[in-house]
Amino acid sequence: MIESEWSIIESINKRINLTGLSLPDDLIAGSGDDCAVFKVSDSRFGLFTTDISIESTHFTINTTSPENIGFKAMMGNISDIASMGGFPRFAFISIGIPGYLNSDYIHSIYKGMIEAANISGAVIAGGDTSSSEILVLNICLYGETDTDPLMRNSARSGETICVTGTTGDSKAGLEILLSSNQYENKDFSNLIKKHQRPVSRLDIIPAIIKKFSPTSMIDVSDGLLSDLRHICTASRKGFSLCKEKIPLSDELVEYCKKNASDPFLYALESGEEYEIIFTTAVSPDKIKKNFSNILPVTSIGKITDNNYVLSENGKESLVQIKGFDHFKKK
């Protein structure tokens, strides 16, 4: 039995570093960011990301449609490429198919993957097909960028922390789906959609790069707090986050009102949102001035020398962050 996801990843990386060949000069980043980065030429970078989706671990076939399994799996990879400032190009799909699924079901998974790929400009360029005892889907996505890749490790103290759109909806959407409350289903269609069909922010990242020259960037896949910590760990910095500045959707506020729960807890912890967190030297005032429906970017705090601080109406407290751990899920 594996103790924790992070401990096994850390020890495997140690083994790779100790016993594998030394990394070539053109591999700028290996494990540890959203993508591996290699320098194709002076102004061209190749980006690689891979994600595995496994039945019972990442989804159950009773609660997720095959189209959504495919869509989310592809979009997760697309979001990784997007959050480095890249555009997705070629996807490679490995699928393990159990005997209890028929070819219509498999086609629906591909329908979802192709829909997500088409939105992003990626094409499916190869793969591997096998039988399996459970449904397994692995996507490896190659992308490129002609500007410097936006890494996690280059946030600087004093910089503004920004987030796109709103976060929290995906977690609420999942709750509604699991609760089978039909009334809420109808009322909170956007929350449900955000859980079932999150879309990467490829639509606005080029504008963000142009307007705000981000120094670091990450997509919200684990949760706002957890992913912001990834930036701070890699950059050896801290953060000070202003809770009341975190943008919330109207539906999330409404949902939390009904359930007497704190919408900010959803916004801070909800994963698979595929919104973008970035840091920038641009001041909060200028960020605010640029906010629009087309460019929904909100400043929510600043990078500090150390510590993870959350403030609420001027009252500061240190935060403990629990990242999602597959091996501690159950």
Add this chain to the structure above:
Amino acid sequence: MIESEWSIIESINKRINLTGLSLPDDLIAGSGDDCAVFKVSDSRFGLFTTDISIESTHFTINTTSPENIGFKAMMGNISDIASMGGFPRFAFISIGIPGYLNSDYIHSIYKGMIEAANISGAVIAGGDTSSSEILVLNICLYGETDTDPLMRNSARSGETICVTGTTGDSKAGLEILLSSNQYENKDFSNLIKKHQRPVSRLDIIPAIIKKFSPTSMIDVSDGLLSDLRHICTASRKGFSLCKEKIPLSDELVEYCKKNASDPFLYALESGEEYEIIFTTAVSPDKIKKNFSNILPVTSIGKITDNNYVLSENGKESLVQIKGFDHFKKK
């Protein structure tokens, strides 16, 4: 339940072609060869391959050591890159880990993968780790070549068909391992080794390219007959294969003598050999003259306009080829 591996792959590819975005010009080959090929620049090509290994389908943890699971999974991908004339560069590993395996076991899988990667010059540059109900290992390998990639679709009538080394040993090795005959275990260590630790022909492919200017190339992963058919299907050609010319190892001949079986059946059908089949305009005489322990290349037949023909001492017969099908395994 899926009818057959080839039918589901064909129908999925049809869907991708019909509903996906059109392929960009720089993607020279997608599905259908050992690797997808994209043109990086005029004299530089990127190669992608991916292979999934799933417990109970590709291996069982009772009969295969974790080192060998990792080694074979990595070597299968390396062989795909090698058989396009490329050199492997970056590997991306996804692993799904069941609760009944501990971290030592997982480290042993990585030990095997790193060993195979080190032989070939590849580095592990990223991946994804998850829990799972069964052990799942997916490797996506990126490689490059600065010469034209050796595709399957360019064999021409009259050309010589060549194979490297000997084939058949892997199938015999597996039989010995499953039979638990200790006497044979000791006597046939090379057969067992070829099954457990097949090595790609990266060692001699550069020399083959230089000496024989191959027109098409494939690695023996499904079996000599089946993989030769892949070349012929893609090139819209036939073959005439001379059975007695197919090279056999001494141990295979000895093993088949003991078991009163036909060694050529092993040589024609054994998969995961990672020897190379290629076609060339060079004549059989010149191939023979170049044969050495360092460059073990044997001509075994020629490409024809159509039909798959096997000759034995001058007597010709048409052959039926059954490719390996994961969905019909049991």
